Amino acid sequence: MSTLNPPGPMPHTPRIAILTSHGQPSAPPPPEIHLAAIAAAVQDHLPDWEIRSATLSSRGFLEKAMAEDAVIYPFFMARGWFTANVLPKRLAGWRYRMATPFGMDPALPEMTAKALALELSTRGWDLHATDVLLAAHGSARGPKAAEAAERFAENLRAALPGMRLSTGYVEQSPFIAEAARPLAAPSLCLPFFAQSGAHVREDIPEALEIAGYRGDILPVLGALPDMAALIARAIHRTGTLSDGTV
Missing domain, CATH: 3.40.50.1400 (Rossmann fold)
Known part of the structure; x- marks a missing residue:
């Protein structure tokens, strides 16, 4: 008769947040690399999260980075055409929460x-x-x-x-x-x-x-020197909202 070992703790599944910006259609790689560096800096402030990045100009990058219930962080200055129209169309069919755009953060x-x-x-x-x-x-x-x-x-x-x-x-x-x-x-x-x-x-x-x-x-x-911390706070704040899921 064999004795089964008790199950160990369930593995921790981090929340996912995705930084997105417009990028540059004529030359997508440089903005993509820059946004990835920002995501890495934000990651240092959110160890329990997985911070990803994708510009809208790199074809398929946002869709590949996407996950259910992700927090989308618009690295934009306003809630304009791209955040109000382009992003929702690109993310149709996914559940997600949209953070306040960078330029509109009250801090x-x-x-x-x-x-x-x-x-x-x-x-x-x-x-x-x-x-x-x-x-x-x-x-x-x-x-x-x-x-x-x-x-x-x-x-x-x-x-x-x-x-x-x-x-x-x-x-x-x-x-x-x-x-x-x-x-x-x-x-x-x-x-x-x-x-x-x-x-x-x-x-x-x-x-x-x-x-x-x-x-x-x-x-x-x-x-700005404290930009990564500001973004991290916005992501955490959006991720803990009781509603707002699209």
Whole structure:
């Protein structure tokens, strides 16, 4: 007569979260690699989760990464066309929870304010004597992108009272060149973008040059030092909601 050993503990199955961004259709690999690096940084903050990544521009990558009941984290600045239309179509048939897009996280303005205050302090610049231009994407398809940027700007002003902050857009009025033209030194351009794609590398510098802008361009908001922790908190918060599953 044999004695069966008692069963051991059930293996732990981690929750899955997927970071997704638009990517770059003309050259998908670089944004894909960059997003994977961000996912790895977020993973350090969520050891009980499995953090994956996939851009929408890499064909089939999102579908391959997908799993039932995953948390989808849109590394976008607004709840616009891609998050409201493209992502739901790509994920049709799956159960998932959608986190708040990166640019709309309520903690982002305060995090940006701290980084901006440190930048000004390091340069020895007076907050009240420095012009800051928030350079955002905007959209000809609808108001959501600009609304997100303006809401962020309003919250950033509240976090840094007295700051001279204006907004300019790549795809709608007031365009970046128009917004930058009256700015005097010292001034900083803060790109309201998650990643440094073609708009940040090419369109914004070209617009600033046209305007005769004499200030500096800061890194995108997606490069903030505490960005991975912010994303991790958003994923955890979304994963513990009692409802909201699509």
